[in-house]
Amino acid sequence: MESLDHNFQQHNPNASETTWQMRQDWHTTARWARFLSIVSFVLSGIGLLFTLGFSTVLEQMMAIGNSTGMENPMLEAMLNEKSIVTVFFLLLIGAQVAVNLFQFRFAGRLKDALQFTDQQALEEAWLNFSNFFKWSGIMVIAFIVVYFAFIIFFVASLATMGG
């Protein structure tokens, strides 16, 4: 009788038990999520190094440009506003690390949940996953808004210069 109930629960689509296929998929997902988060951390580190050496790199690029007779007004403008640009990039990297931390925790907690059959870890894993998607989405929306604002500002300043 017990095995009949057990069999019924396996084939009942409303059962609240995770399936073997789900756990297999989660296992693979956790491994790739961990890989992606580590790569993202490394890229953030490289970005941080670049941001901290930003003014030096720009000055070098300006020097090369001047020596070859190819002056770049965009580079000059960026060099004039280097503190603002540095703070902007630092904020961007900070946000990327914060968001990526959710993915890293998701991968770690999901692996723990599957390895030790830990329901608490499973709940935390998917909470981190939803936070990761939510904050990534908010960052994307913010990026799109800033992008269009920049275009409008650029076109407006061109129009002002022309007028």
Next chain:
Amino acid sequence: MDNLNQPLDADLPEAGGKQSGLRITPSLRQNWHIASRWGLFFAVLGFLYLGLLAFMLLSVAGLGTVGAGNFGGAEIAVLIFMMLFVGAFVFIPTWFMFQFSQKIQRGVSSNDVQATQTGFTFLRRFYQFVGILLAIVLGMYALIFLLMLFGLMMR
């Protein structure tokens, strides 16, 4: 005497192993629902990008038929090929993300374990695809770096 009313596979373990003891709770469903909604947002963004790409593709193809500017047939063919290439690499993860969000939303709203399971299969495929693509790109960067280093040493 043996109980002959049992199903044939009653004494076999669940496919692939024992039952895990991990359960689908209301808070898990809620988090999946939130994630699937944002997943749909990412998928829509991906499809919008593909739409823009298709528009550019048609414009470039139009340029090719008119024969405008300095572009020759070969350059336009290369451009079209590159756009199709990029489009394919954007479409696949976008489709996986779209399927993930659709299946999870259906699974969560109607308590359908099969749909939820399919949703997670698409999420796994999405992560696999992006991960492998990233590994290939990183490998190519490493190769270029090594070749540059080799070139500098040979000077």
